[in-house]
Amino acid sequence: MLLTITTTAAPATDLGFLLHKHPDKAQRFEQAYGTAHVFYPEADAGRCTAALLLDVDPVRLVRTRGRNVPDFSLGQYVNDRPYAASSLLASALAGVYRTAMRGRCDARPDLAAAPLPLEIALPALPCRGGPARAERLFAPLGWTVAAEPVPLDPEFPEWGDSRYVTLTLTGTVRLADALNQLYVLLPVLDEAKHYWLAPDEVDKLIRAGDGWLAAHPEREAIVRRYLANRRTLVRAALGRLADADDAPDDALDPVEDEAPTTLAEHRILAVLDELRREEATTVLDLGCGPGRLLARLLADTAFTGVGGADVSWRAVEIARRRAGRLGGDRFRGVFQGALTYADACFHGYDAAVLMEVVEHVDPPRLGAVEQVVFGDARPRVVVVTTPNAEHNVRYEGLAPGALRHPDHRFEWTRAEFAAWSGRVAAEHGYRVRHVAVGDDDPEVGAPTQMGVFTR
The missing domain is CATH 3.40.50.150 (Vaccinia Virus protein VP39)
Structure with a gap:
C-alpha cells in the first residue's frame, strides 16, 4: 500500500526536514506485520514528494492479529491488507512519522507551525460509502477532495464499482495536522482495525484529533467507527471532546442518558x-x-x-x-x-x-x-x-x-x-x-x- 505527500512550498525539499527523512536516502522500518519504506520519487526546489510504501507480510500479519481474524481460514492469507490503505498504514504512519505528527522540527520550527500547500495521494483506499463519504470526512478540514471509485473490473464495467477509491487531497494545511487526520480517518473509512482495541485508544484519538476533531461535523461517526462502536470508549472520547475549547455547543450528545450540560x-x-x-x-x-x-x-x-x-x-x-x-x-x-x-x-x-x-x-x-x-x-x-x-x-x-x-x-x-x-x-x-x-x-x-x- 502506498501514500505520497507532495509540496510545492519553496524550497520544497524542506519537506525532508519536516518528516525527519532525508530526500537523498531510501529508508526502511520494520513493523510487526511487514516493512515500511520511505523514499522520494522527486525532490527539487520546486516540487518534492515523499512516498511511504508499506509491504505487508500476510503470514506475519496473521501471527499478530490475535482475536481479529476473518471467519474463514483462507481469508487470513488471501485479503486486501497488503494492497489497500487501512489501519495498517495508519499504524505505520504513526511509527515512521511520529515526530512530524507532533509538529516538532528543530531545524525548521516556523515551517512546522505554518500551513503548506500539500497534495496527498492514496491509490487504493477502502471506503465504505464511496466517494461521498470521503468528501464528508475530509472536506470540512479544508481539503479539496478528489475520490474516484475503482471498478471491480475495467473490462466489465457492468459489474460496477468496488468498495475502493483512489483518493487525492489538495489543500494548504499544516503537515502535522494532515498526518494526524490521516491517522484517524484511514481506519474510519475502512471500518476495520488490525489490532485489539485497548482503553488507551481514546488517548490516541484525542491526541491525534487535537485542534480539528471536536469541531468536525461528523465527529460522532468518526469516534464510533474509530473505536469500533465500543460503547464505554465512545462515551469517554465524546465526553473529552466536548470539554475541548474548540468543540461546538452541541458536541456531546452520544447517548440518550448523557447529561445535557457539558x-x-x-x-x-x-x-x-x-x-x-x-x-x-x-x-x-x-x-x-x-x-x-x-x-x-x-x-x-x-x-x-x-x-x-x-x-x-x-x-x-x-x-x-x-x-x-x-x-x-x-x-x-x-x-x-x-x-x-x-x-x-x-x-x-x-x-x-x-x-x-x-x-x-x-x-x-x-x-x-x-x-x-x-x-x-x-x-x-x-x-x-x-x-x-x-x-x-x-x-x-x-x-x-x-x-x-x-x-x-x-x-x-x-x-x-x-x-x-x-x-x-x-x-x-x-x-x-x-x-x-x-x-x-x-x-x-x-x-x-x-x-x-x-x-
Whole structure:
C-alpha cells in the first residue's frame, strides 16, 4: 500500500526536514506485520514528494492479529491488507512519522507551525460509502477532495464499482495536522482495525484529533467507527471532546442518558457568573482559543468592552470571525500574543480570564505569565480555571497518570492549585477565593477548579 505527500512550498525539499527523512536516502522500518519504506520519487526546489510504501507480510500479519481474524481460514492469507490503505498504514504512519505528527522540527520550527500547500495521494483506499463519504470526512478540514471509485473490473464495467477509491487531497494545511487526520480517518473509512482495541485508544484519538476533531461535523461517526462502536470508549472520547475549547455547543450528545450540560458549558457559565458578581464590565479573554467565551460575553450587554488574545494565529482567525459576527462597538478585537511577554494590549480591562490556559504553559515559564497578568496588566479581577487532577480517575478511558489533553504540561490537585493561587495573590496584592466547577464529587472534587483573584 502506498501514500505520497507532495509540496510545492519553496524550497520544497524542506519537506525532508519536516518528516525527519532525508530526500537523498531510501529508508526502511520494520513493523510487526511487514516493512515500511520511505523514499522520494522527486525532490527539487520546486516540487518534492515523499512516498511511504508499506509491504505487508500476510503470514506475519496473521501471527499478530490475535482475536481479529476473518471467519474463514483462507481469508487470513488471501485479503486486501497488503494492497489497500487501512489501519495498517495508519499504524505505520504513526511509527515512521511520529515526530512530524507532533509538529516538532528543530531545524525548521516556523515551517512546522505554518500551513503548506500539500497534495496527498492514496491509490487504493477502502471506503465504505464511496466517494461521498470521503468528501464528508475530509472536506470540512479544508481539503479539496478528489475520490474516484475503482471498478471491480475495467473490462466489465457492468459489474460496477468496488468498495475502493483512489483518493487525492489538495489543500494548504499544516503537515502535522494532515498526518494526524490521516491517522484517524484511514481506519474510519475502512471500518476495520488490525489490532485489539485497548482503553488507551481514546488517548490516541484525542491526541491525534487535537485542534480539528471536536469541531468536525461528523465527529460522532468518526469516534464510533474509530473505536469500533465500543460503547464505554465512545462515551469517554465524546465526553473529552466536548470539554475541548474548540468543540461546538452541541458536541456531546452520544447517548440518550448523557447529561445535557457539558463541562465546557459549566465552565463558561461559572466564569460569567463570577464576572457579574465582581461587577466587571470590560473583559479580556487571555488564551481565548476559537472564541466561545468571547461570543458569550458579547451576547451579554452587561459587558461593555470585550477583547481576546491567543498565541495561535489559527485560533485568532476563528475567534475574529466568530466574535466579528456579533460586531458592535463593544468588541475591541482579538490579537495574537504570548502571555509570557508584557503587551500594552493587555491593559485597560476590569477583568482578565484565563480559562483552561495555565496548564498549557511549561512550568518554568509560569512565573513570566504571573508577572505579565498580575504584575503588568494588573486588572481588578482575574479569573483562572484549570483541571482538577484528582478528578481524572472518574474519566473512563483515561489511562492512570495520563493528562486530559495532549498539550497539557501539568494538571494540579486541589492542594497544588490552592498553594499556587495563594502565593500569586500574596505576591501581587490580590485576594483569592476558590470555586468548584462541574459536579462536585465528594471524594475527588469537581472536574474543574477556579480561582477568582480580586484587589
